[in-house]
Amino acid sequence: MDRCLPVALLLMLLVGCGSGPVIDTRYSAASQDSRVQYVILHYTSSGLDRSLGHLAEGGVSSHYLIDRQPPTIYRLVDESRRAWHAGESSWQGRSWLNASSIGIELVHYGYHETAHGRLWPDYDPAQIEALVVLLRDILQRHNLGPERVIGHSDVAPQRKVDPGPTFPWQQLAAAGVAIWPDTAVVQQWSAHLKACLPPIGWYQRALAEVGYPQPVTGELDPATRNVLTAFQMRFRPQRHDGMPDAETAALLAALSPQAARQLVAQQVVLTC
Incomplete structure (x- = not known):
């Protein structure tokens, strides 16, 4: 009987090695959250068949693809x-967002x-409507706020324009899944700013505060104009x-408390 014990023990060890380590899951750390921090929206630039082939069989992919009719x-x-x-992407100081985001492509x-x-x-x-239902589910499961839903042009304004100026961000915000x-x-700030615009450096700092990848150079260079275009496509698509006009400044002030405080502090400078 005693001679059988080593054999039985050896068999147990072999079974354990084959099935992986034994993990004790009785404890769970309080300091944790989802690896998913953002949801990034795209359009496909093609119809369903080509979109499926590109995303399912090509070198790029997305977590979800939403067709039009039926949705x-x-x-x-x-x-x-x-x-x-x-x-190549960046938002709120985080870069290469594939690792921390869910991608949703819309056939468009x-x-x-x-x-x-x-x-x-x-x-x-x-x-x-189908997108809104999906976003509500994703945000709830990953405990994310509506500010975490962004566009491809937001995170890559130098090379992307999707989901474009006709994307209904305001409708998504009304549904609680965007901002x-x-x-x-905005109207109050617009009235104050019509007399004199803030300097370019203010726009750049405000864009960076909202989340855009925008260095502060003080110059209205092509890269800054691309970021301003991305911001305007989302919040002033018309x-x-x-x-950098007064309405854009007013939108930025309404979205960025720090930028608004800077405007208040610079009122003497802004008086033309």
Whole structure:
């Protein structure tokens, strides 16, 4: 009988090695949160078949793809795994956001060039309704606020323009799955700023405070105009020319408390 014990013990060890280590899960740390910190929205620039082929079989991917009619949600990558959708990206000082975000692609053709500039088609209402349902579920499960829903052009303004100026950010904000500045606050700031605009460095600091990858150079260089364009496409889509005007400053002041405080502190400077 005693001779059988080593054999039995050896068999138990072999079984243990084959199934992996024994983990005690009785304790859970209080200091933790989801690895998912952002949800990044994109459009595909193509129809469903090409989008599925590109995202499911190509070198890029997204966690979800939402078709238009009927509004079908496809899960292409499990949320626990990294999808390749954001590329070189930055938001709120964090870079390379593939590792910390969920990517959602919407089947949408983007823009096409005309003699009068870019023409941006509207999004399908049913598709947006499906997106809202999905976003509510994602934000609830990962304990994220609506400010964590952003666009590809927000995190990569030097090279991306999706989801574009016709994307209904205000509708998403009304549904509680995105942010939008308070209209009354924007109007108050706009009235104050019509007489004199803040310096370019203020715009750059305000954009960085909101989250955009924007260095403070004090110059209205092409990179700054690209970031301003991305901001305007999202919060003032009717005119997104990348110019630092009074309405853009008012939107930034409404979204950035620190930028608003700087305006108050600089009132003497801003008096023209």
